Amino acid sequence: MKKALLVLSVLILGVLAACSSNSSEDGDNATIKYAYWDKNQEQMLKDLVEEFNKEYPDIKVNLELTPYDQYFTKLDAAATGDGLPDVFWMNGPNFVKYASNNMIEPIDERIKEDSVDLAPYPEGLLGLYQYDGKSYALPKDYDTIGLWYNKALFDEADLEYPNDTWTWDDLLEAAKALTDEEKGVHGIAAYIQDAQASYYNTILANDGFIISEDKKESGFDDPKTIEGLQLYHDLIHVHGVSPTHAQMETTTATSMFESGKVAMMFQASYMIPQFKSNEYTLENVDVTVLPIMNKRSNVIHGLGNVIASNSDNKDAAWKFVKFLSSEKAATMQAEAGIIPAYEGTQKAWVEATPEFNLQAFLDMAEVSEPYPVSKDTSKWATIIQDNIAKAWTGQLTVEEASEIINEEMERILANE
Structure with a gap:
């Protein structure tokens, strides 16, 4: 009888162990x-x-x-x-x-x-x-990117607020009307310190690209990429509607926007908490979708x-x-x-946050393209940033900067 009970106990323990094992395989315990x-x-x-x-x-x-x-x-x-x-x-x-x-x-x-x-x-x-x-x-x-704008400055200039019909030409025309040298106000900030929120988007909206889908080719030899950069660059160097790169290195574009010295800027949804906590921007600014170039597009991350x-x-x-x-x-x-x-x-x-039109960021998600990456993203991203900065300070033309970026980026990608 004792032997039978022992055998039964062993069998029960075996069943329980099996259950425990199966449970573990299923992700339990x-x-x-x-x-x-x-x-x-x-x-x-x-x-x-x-x-x-x-x-x-x-x-x-x-x-x-x-x-x-x-x-x-x-x-x-x-x-x-x-x-x-x-x-x-x-x-x-x-x-x-x-x-x-x-x-x-x-x-x-x-x-x-x-x-x-x-x-x-x-x-x-x-x-x-x-x-x-x-x-x-x-x-x-x-995160997606939107066009933030200062309603108070638009009202002073008697301009309609930006909307989803805006093209790049509409943005440029408004930026010119909003720029007031005497008051130190600029229509837009063509900053480059955050590539995701700034010039990456004019490249994409112009049908250019930063890196190919297979991660093997740079897009900086593509004429549409170069043109998308040039249009953003010209806001400073041709049209004079943006602070200079040197000015935005001393005082960030965001700080200028928060103090009413910049009327528009491309900026990401991750800035919402900062603009919401700033008394001036909470009261005076709003956001809409980016303007249409060859298409409407933006970086999603x-x-x-x-x-x-x-x-x-x-x-x-x-x-x-x-x-x-x-x-x-x-x-x-x-x-x-x-x-x-x-x-x-x-x-x-x-x-x-009903104070801002946050639906704009959801709408931009529908026309988004992935944040450009590869195995060694940081290596070529640094090369892009360094040479774009040289173009923004006038040391290189946009074409020259793009040529250097393309050559160096292709070399890095070939070795990944």
Whole structure:
């Protein structure tokens, strides 16, 4: 009898062990790390984890905050030692390096198996996190670019506010009318300190490109790229409607805009909190879509949630990533003041700041193109910036700067 009970006990333990093993394979009873860099989102992320645990109570998520200036240094070191967090934030400039070195997990099969609908996400944002024909992230949020303008200055000049019918010629005409040398007011700021928010957009809207889709060719030998740069450059050097590069190095274009010395500027949605907290801009400015050139276009950038390729908890990590990009999670982000990537959930975000026409940034997402990246983005991005600055100060023509950029960029891309 005792022998029979012993055999039965062993069988029961075996069944329980098998159940436990299967549960682990399904992603249950797991602990995963989730790395991020923005402390301002900490409470929102805690709320997301709490909501996730309502469906998956046996998956514990440990949040791991690292300031941005240390974030990728820490990740690089962790990758070398096979110690990456299970799930972590990824951005465009660093994505290809991680994907090409097999540090993050492709997710196409999981998307297919779980029938994840990608239609609600901006196409440009999905494209940002694709490499060698594979997808590596589900989008979290995004930034697009709009035309910010000073309503008070437009009113003083008796001009109609910018709208979605504006062309580049309309923008130039208004900038000329708004420029008042005696008052030190400029119609627009053709700054270059933030490529994503400035000249990248005139290149794209002019049908040029920064880097080819296959990441192998520079676009700076394309006449349309050069022309898109030239039009932006000429706002300073031909039309005199923008502060000079030297002036904007001393006092930023944003500071001039916030003090009523610049009437218009291209700027990203990530500036909303700053313009909302500034008493002058909160009362006097608004935003609309960028003007049409050969087309209306702009750079889209946003964060993606990725899974470490060496994670021991990939099933649990996938469940969490899938939740983070769900409609529910997107709605929670919107309510926290972040543009969610999931179409149809941004209403709360728009309504949170009725002082500005935030719908413009959602409209720009529909005509967006991915932030230009490759394996070594920082190397050629620095070359672009350095030579554009020389063109803006008059040391080089736009054509000369573009020729140098193209040659150096092609050399870098050939060695990636």
